Amino acid sequence: MxxxxxxxxxxxxxxxxxxxxxxxxxxxxxxxxxxxxxxxxxxxxxxxxxxxxxxxxxxxxxxxxxxxxxxxxxxxxxxxxxxxxxxxxxxxxxxxxxxxxxxxxxxxxxxxxxxxxxxxxxxxxxxxxxxxxxxxxxxxxxxxxxxxxxxxxxxxxxxxxxxxxxxxxxxxxxxxxxxxxxxxxxxxxxxxxxxxxxxxxxxxxxxxxxxxxxxxxxxxxxxxxxxxxxxxxxxxGRELTDRFPERTSKPGEVVLEVKNASKKGQFKNANFSVRAGEIIGFSGLMGSGRTEMMRTLFGLESLDQGEIWVKGQKITIRNPNDAMQAGIGFVTEDRKDEGLVLDFSIRDNMVLTNLYDFAPKGVINAKKEQEFVDMLIKRLHIKTQSSSTLVRNLSGGNQQKVVIAKWIGIGLSVLILDEPTRGVDVGAKREIYQLMNELTERGVAIIMVSSELPEVLGMSDRIVVVHEGEISGELSQQEATQEKIMTLATGGQ
The missing domain is CATH 3.40.50.300 (P-loop containing nucleotide triphosphate hydrolases)
Incomplete structure (x- = not known):
């Protein structure tokens, strides 16, 4: 044809x-x-x-x-x-x-x-x-x-x-x-x-x-x-230097620690930690359990056993509100069904996670809210006529930027990014990577789940590999290669 x-x-x-x-x-x-x-x-x-x-x-x-x-x-x-x-x-x-x-x-x-x-x-x-x-x-x-x-x-x-x-x-x-x-x-x-x-x-x-x-x-x-x-x-319409920006932040104290975490039928005996200013990449085949670990960490699923520690304090996470109270944010891989309210405007989606910051006395400070939203639209180069545009009318990549924008500026300690650049063009990917770097410079600990091996290798300080519900290995940035990651992801040593 x-x-x-x-x-x-x-x-x-x-x-x-x-x-x-x-x-x-x-x-x-x-x-x-x-x-x-x-x-x-x-x-x-x-x-x-x-x-x-x-x-x-x-x-x-x-x-x-x-x-x-x-x-x-x-x-x-x-x-x-x-x-x-x-x-x-x-x-x-x-x-x-x-x-x-x-x-x-x-x-x-x-x-x-x-x-x-x-x-x-x-x-x-x-x-x-x-x-x-x-x-x-x-x-x-x-x-x-x-x-x-x-x-x-x-x-x-x-x-x-x-x-x-x-x-x-x-x-x-x-x-x-x-x-x-x-x-x-x-x-x-x-x-x-x-x-x-x-x-x-x-x-x-x-x-x-x-x-x-x-x-x-x-x-x-x-x-x-x-x-x-x-x-x-x-x-x-311009030269784009370096696909992945240089990592300059230095990891600090351990912010999040997961000990012997298990959920029947999904993952078992998960042990890992992430430091302030660090990006840990989670890699593995589809169905390996990496996303399920993150959903449990954010309270979307419940742990059968194990412990979660944030800044040296053992915490119980029963739901997403508990996670947010502990300073944990989550950019889900399914932006359409879980990350956005499609019939809400860009502005309303962006302020959902920190609405109370704009209404300390119960009345929304519209001017402060609009300034915050305009800053994020400009910072993330979101293509839109107005902040009142419905999110469903944006392209997939611009929707993804709105999802990420929700978690910026609310004082997070840990940000989980599940497939953060899925469906995003090469220029916008660079902008998201720069934003991740800026967040880690401010001391935010980032966990990035990604199916793109170049992305995992290009942005991670450490890489955790998951195979059939268990962490099969951990690699430093210096020793990691696509071959080593795939070997661990398929059950090899």
Whole structure:
């Protein structure tokens, strides 16, 4: 399927999102679509599938003008979209999620669950997925939900698949399996639009790249004719020096200590500590228990046994409020469902964690609150018309910045960051890394859970590796390598 989008324009009210974008997808190619958060990548693809209607421009598919009224029509035509924000129904089983709207029935009109299970197992086998089909999707991790979405799209036998940050919540092993599937699809003539902020993936899997900036097409090139620095310069409009900022803070006293912590079926005998001004990276495969440890530490789950000490005092954490009272903050990996109130404004989301600071006598000091919010928007370079903009209307990367902003300026001792740069562009990643450095300079202890090994290696003072619910090893910054981390993550010594 050959697709050409010419001079595409789109505005949402006064906000001009696309101002003349050109994009071409050839038969059987993997085409990278890159740009900063808010550049218009997802909007362009949503126009292709009919989720949004263009204001101006033409779309031609196999030399015929073609416009879809809705995504269902596009899917029936052979174009599937794996969205960055996962569309999983939490109260339905994994099997029902895979076939929603595409149920298989017998000649009597009854659900043919045997056929559905066989097709689902076949697709899961291709992806090396082991999620029980009768499990409720709400019980799945973010990474497992991502694999469900990928399997769902592949089962449509589409001729074009748009993948928006498909590996954001996946481990290295799962990413490699996905790459094998992409290579197989390419041989079958399937075209893929690959939206990602992970440069290593772009140069590994893609044939051509189109870079967008501020709602316009900047350039399209074959992958062999470009490089990392060239792409970054075109994305951000400037040189970006050093991917990871230099770590200058010196670790101080132990702020947080976890002793013999266990939760049945998730992790056991966890022992680790983090010092003031230190960043500890937590690495491991999906389902290893690293996120579950952090959720328990913040009171979202309860410990079966073990102790938590903060600044030399043994504390009991029964809920998130107890954790916050102890000076612990948590940026969850699932920003949409757990990190934000999507129908609240940017301002209301940012002040949720420290509302009382702006209302010491029960009346909110609106001026002080607005100054604080404006400072954070400017500091984190959040792209928005106003602080009153609803968070649901922001791009994924800008939503992530709002999640992080909630915890700044409230006197935290410990900040847990679970996948802090998931779905965030290379320029915004640098800004988040700088912010992490600034927080540690102020004495904040940071625990960073990340599936990106370059990020773990580039930002951590120490690295803790988790395998099947147990800490399998700890590495200093000096001795850590991707190979050593993966060895520990897969049960090796």
């Amino acid at each position: 050959h697709i050409t989008m010419k001079d595409i324009h789109k505005s949402f009210g006064a906000n001009r999102v696309l101002t003349g974008v050109d994009f071409e997808l050839k038969d059987g190619e993997v085409h990278a679509l890159m740009g900063e958060n808010g550049a218009g990548k997802s909007t362009l693809m949503n126009i292709l599938i009919g989720l949004h209607q263009r204001d101006q421009g033409t779309i031609r598919i196999d030399d015929q003008e073609k416009y879809f009224a809705n995504p269902k029509e596009a899917e029936q035509y052979g174009i599937a979209f794996i969205h960055q924000e996962l569309n999983v129904w939490p109260d339905m089983t994994v099997l029902d999620n895979l076939f929603i709207g595409k149920e298989r029935t017998s000649k009597f009109g009854l659900l043919n669950r045997k056929e559905m299970k066989a097709l689902a197992n076949e697709q899961f086998a291709k992806l090396s997925v082991t999620i029980p089909l009768n499990q409720e999707a709400g019980e799945c991790s973010v990474g497992e939900k991502q694999m469900i979405e990928i399997a769902k799209a592949l089962m449509t036998h589409a001729k074009v698949i748009v993948m928006d940050e498909p590996t954001a919540a996946l481990t290295e092993r799962e990413i490699q399996k996905l790459f094998e599937v992409i290579a197989s699809l390419k041989k079958e003539g399937v075209s893929i639009v690959y939206i990602s902020h992970r440069m290593e993936e772009i140069f590994t899997i893609c044939d051509r790249i189109t870079v967008m900036r501020d709602g316009k097409t900047v350039d399209t090139k074959p992958i062999p004719e470009t490089n990392f620095d060239d792409v970054v310069r075109k994305m951000v």
